[in-house]
Amino acid sequence: MxxxxxxxxxxxxxxxxxxxxxxxxxxxxxxxxxxxxxxGLADSLRDTVVDAVMIDSSVSGFPAIGxxxxxxxxxxxxxxxxxxxxxxxxxxxxxxxxxxxxxSAIVGVDSASLMLRVDTSETKPGAPxxxxxxxxxxxxxxxxxxxxxxxxxxxxxxxxxLLGSKTFAPESLVDSLKVPLSNDSVYYKLSHGRPLRIGIxxxxxxxxxxxxxxxxxxxxxxxxxxxxxxxxTTGVTFLSLSPMTRTPVGSPLINxxxxxxxVLKGTPNTxxxxxxxxxxxxxxxxxxxxxxxxxxxSSTVVRATLLLMQVPNPLSPDARxxxxxxxxxxxxxxxxxxxxxxxxxxxxxxxxxLDTLERFAPADSGLRQFEMVQLxxxxxxxxxxxxxRALALRTALEGESGAEYWFYSSKGPLALRPRIxxxxxxxxxxxxxx
Amino acid sequence: MTTRIxxxxxxxxxAAACLVPALAAAQGNLSVQGLGYPPGQFxxxxxxxxxxxxxxxxxxPVNPAAIIExxxxxxSMQMEPEFRSVTANGSSQSSSTQRFPVFVAAMPFGEHFMxxxxxxxxxxxxxxxxxxxxxxxxxxxxxxNSTTKSDGSLNDLALTFAYVPRSWLRLxxxxxxxxxxDVVTTSRFFEDTVRYGNTxxxxxxxxxxxxxxxxxxxxxxxxxxxxISYRRGGPLEQKIGDTTLATAHVPDHFGVGVVFSGFSxxxxxxxxxxxxxxxxxxxxxANGAAMNSWDSSVGAEFTGPRLGDIPxxxxxxxxxxxxxxxxxxxxxxxxxxxxxxxxxxxxxRVLFDAGLxxxxxxxxxxxxxxxxxxxxxxxxxx
Numbered sequence: 121m122x123x124x125x126x127x128x129x130x131x132x133x134x135x136x137x138x139x140x141x142x143x144x145x146x147x148x149x150x151x152x153x154x155x156x157x158x159x160g161l162a163d164s165l166r167d168t169v170v171d172a173v174m175i176d177s178s179v180s181g182f183p184a185i186g187x188x189x190x191x192x193x194x195x196x197x198x199x200x201x202x203x204x205x206x207x208x209x210x211x212x213x214x215x216x217x218x219x220x221x222x223x224s225a226i227v228g229v230d231s232a233s234l235m236l237r238v239d240t241s242e243t244k245p246g247a248p249x250x251x252x253x254x255x256x257x258x259x260x261x262x263x264x265x266x267x268x269x270x271x272x273x274x275x276x277x278x279x280x281x282l283l284g285s286k287t288f289a290p291e292s293l294v295d296s297l298k299v300p301l302s303n304d305s306v307y308y309k310l311s312h313g314r315p316l317r318i319g320i321x322x323x324x325x326x327x328x329x330x331x332x333x334x335x336x337x338x339x340x341x342x343x344x345x346x347x348x349x350x351x352x353t354t355g356v357t358f359l360s361l362s363p364m365t366r367t368p369v370g371s372p373l374i375n376x377x378x379x380x381x382x383v384l385k386g387t388p389n390t391x392x393x394x395x396x397x398x399x400x401x402x403x404x405x406x407x408x409x410x411x412x413x414x415x416x417x418s419s420t421v422v423r424a425t426l427l428l429m430q431v432p433n434p435l436s437p438d439a440r441x442x443x444x445x446x447x448x449x450x451x452x453x454x455x456x457x458x459x460x461x462x463x464x465x466x467x468x469x470x471x472x473x474l475d476t477l478e479r480f481a482p483a484d485s486g487l488r489q490f491e492m493v494q495l496x497x498x499x500x501x502x503x504x505x506x507x508x509r510a511l512a513l514r515t516a517l518e519g520e521s522g523a524e525y526w527f528y529s530s531k532g533p534l535a536l537r538p539r540i541x542x543x544x545x546x547x548x549x550x551x552x553x554x
Numbered sequence: 555m556t557t558r559i560x561x562x563x564x565x566x567x568x569a570a571a572c573l574v575p576a577l578a579a580a581q582g583n584l585s586v587q588g589l590g591y592p593p594g595q596f597x598x599x600x601x602x603x604x605x606x607x608x609x610x611x612x613x614x615p616v617n618p619a620a621i622i623e624x625x626x627x628x629x630s631m632q633m634e635p636e637f638r639s640v641t642a643n644g645s646s647q648s649s650s651t652q653r654f655p656v657f658v659a660a661m662p663f664g665e666h667f668m669x670x671x672x673x674x675x676x677x678x679x680x681x682x683x684x685x686x687x688x689x690x691x692x693x694x695x696x697x698x699n700s701t702t703k704s705d706g707s708l709n710d711l712a713l714t715f716a717y718v719p720r721s722w723l724r725l726x727x728x729x730x731x732x733x734x735x736d737v738v739t740t741s742r743f744f745e746d747t748v749r750y751g752n753t754x755x756x757x758x759x760x761x762x763x764x765x766x767x768x769x770x771x772x773x774x775x776x777x778x779x780x781x782i783s784y785r786r787g788g789p790l791e792q793k794i795g796d797t798t799l800a801t802a803h804v805p806d807h808f809g810v811g812v813v814f815s816g817f818s819x820x821x822x823x824x825x826x827x828x829x830x831x832x833x834x835x836x837x838x839x840a841n842g843a844a845m846n847s848w849d850s851s852v853g854a855e856f857t858g859p860r861l862g863d864i865p866x867x868x869x870x871x872x873x874x875x876x877x878x879x880x881x882x883x884x885x886x887x888x889x890x891x892x893x894x895x896x897x898x899x900x901x902x903r904v905l906f907d908a909g910l911x912x913x914x915x916x917x918x919x920x921x922x923x924x925x926x927x928x929x930x931x932x933x934x935x936x
Binding site: 145146147148149150151152153154156157158159164165167420421422423425473475477491493494497541543545547 | 582583584587638640641642643645646647648649650651652680681682683684685689691692696702703740742744748749750751752753755881882919920921
């Protein structure tokens with residue numbers, strides 16, 4: 121192809137212009153002449169520790185009943201006694217036999233059992249563990265508030281209500297445990313239209329505990345049985361039922377009581393001026409701050425650290441096992457004055473840059489630091505709904521572990537109270553933003 | 555009526571007033587000290603001759619009388635990337651900046667009168683430096699990079715009137731608004747971003763001033779011409795928000811250009827100019843107040859061969875000058891060699907000019923700077 125010279129010139133011009141446009145991006149960084157020709161640090165960072173806690177309080181009852189992702193069932197002597205309640209409020213009365221086009225009435229039950237999904241990380245092996253299943257049906261036709269009361273349920277764990285039990289050797293405590301149930305009891309419940317409510321107790325000679333999955337994390341205990349009388353189960357397959365509750369419509373607990381934990385003996389309370397995090401039932405800490413506006417609103421905070429002095433809690437279950445205490449932002453506005461409600465409305469762990477770099481055990485002591493610079497900045501810029509400048513503390517295994525941490529509160533000795541260390545740069549921006 | 559500034563705000567303003575010059579004065583380059591680098595308000599065509607023909611070049615808004623040279627409605631614009639390299643202590647670092655330094659529009663009214671409007675960069679203040687810092691805080695050594703970035707310029711907006719009373723005489727006057735905005739942002743980027751939050755603090759400074767200029771050209775087509783221009787600077791204010799930080803004057807400027815076209819196809823040119831940069835007074839003078847400077851150049855333009863129906867022009871030139879803002883108290887000298895080419899396209903309706911400038915800068919402080927500047931201009935005469 122032959123092009124006239126003038127066309128080539130036009131192409132050349134276009135290429136030069138394109139090269140110029142291609143160089144449009146600035147690369148202004150130039151440090152070769154530093155430090156002689158470079159600006160120094162305009163101002164140094166400043167650091168201060170302030171007693172900024174206005175309100176601090178521990179509130180128990182977390183997670184809410186039925187919201188536990190795992191249920192820690194254990195009998196730990198003086199420190200802990202917890203039981204699980206699993207509800208099968210509606211049982212089938214018909215089944216479809218294999219190769220049959222029609223339903224058949226259930227006239228008997230065989231091979232009934234409860235299949236538990238176990239998180240083995242919290243199992244404390246060392247001695248055999250016995251899992252006992254009790255009939256904890258209170259006799260009512262529907263759920264009521266008293267059905268979840270410890271005082272009502274605890275007496276029902278009696279020998280005359282035993283539905284079945286099995287002892288597991290330490291090496292057999294694997295992730296699926298099958299505990300036999302009384303066939304007659306299960307059949308009685310389904311044939312009489314009664315709910316089957318199973319209470320689970322774990323006993324042993326040494327720190328007996330297991331942690332089982334729940335409906336919250338989609339691995340609830342499964343009720344399994346063959347819907348046929350013993351000796352007449354040829355061709356009959358197992359039915360597997362997930363927990364189900366008949367909580368009245370309109371109840372706030374409508375979806376929560378399929379499986380839940382009751383605490384007969386919780387982690388020890390203290391009367392000392394301490395903040396409690398974790399334990400069973402689980403505690404959260406609410407901290408509201410009054411930060412000096414001369415720093416927070418008129419400076420750029422580069423680091424904000426909540427300083428808490430930990431008090432050893434030798435009475436805590438697993439007192440020597442380390443775990444994490446999370447600082448979390450509250451989403452509740454100042455319109456919510458009930459601290460318990462406010463503590464239920466938390467941002468996700470790790471949101472707004474909140475973090476802790478430490479893992480420590482309940483029996484440890486010393487200064488603990490929780491980083492919260494992004495949250496303090498968010499308070500300043502109004503990016504969050506947190507009108508009250510507040511923070512919550514909770515354990516990473518809340519409701520799933522008995523670990524309970526103690527910290528000095530604002531009523532503790534002066535030098536040991538919660539404080540905030542602020543590192544900041546004085547603001548110089550008075551001319552607007554670019 | 556007087557307004558009382560609240561105490562805290564007043565203190566902040568005072569602090570800002572103290573800090574802005576300190577931050578802006580030093581910036582790791584020789585050429586952009588103080589309020590910045592003066593590109594010269596030259597077009598690509600002028601830069602190809604080192605600026606020697608600038609006083610009589612209509613696309614360079616230096617001499618108000620020169621726009622009459624357009625002879626027709628015209629629109630001219632320019633882009634000018636610069637690639638710098640600074641060498642100090644045996645090590646070099648490259649950087650680049652993009653400029654759009656000149657925009658000119660002109661419209662004739664009758665045979666003897668022309669009105670033009672132009673925008674040109676008087677001082678370009680784009681730079682960035684980063685230096686590692688550390689500080690001991692509560693027993694911890696905190697490490698971070700401290701970055702200072704300036705993004706801004708002073709621009710010369712001019713409304714120009716030119717008149718041809720005689721065929722050998724051209725006159726022009728221009729009203730100038732010298733405005734600018736500069737944002738100096740200091741940032742800290744911490745090594746440990748879990749514990750520390752990075753910071754970025756911008757300080758925006760604005761400038762507003764005015765000036766008046768006049769120019770004259772004496773032209774003898776067979777020989778060449780002489781052009782003279784003078785700009786009288788008016789007041790210039792530096793502000794943060796609505797608070798005046800400092801006042802000064804737009805620098806006066808005096809320029810003379812001589813063009814000799816007695817040889818066929820060749821134009822020889824010489825130009826010199828004197829800028830009273832010291833009129834900027836204490837504006838951003840933490841590293842030394844601005845210094846008056848001469849800016850001189852010689853150059854030539856040759857009519858080249860034709861490429862098909864496209865006439866070509868080639869240009870060479872040399873320029874030497876002092877930059878207005880000292881580095882570490884020493885005036886910065888700049889010498890440059892330039893070359894360029896001009897093409898007339900679309901039957902004379904489009905002019906494309908390209909210039910390449912190699913500049914060397916030094917201040918006798920052990921730091922040298924060199925730069926390649928590629929200047930491209932497009933003039934359209936619809």
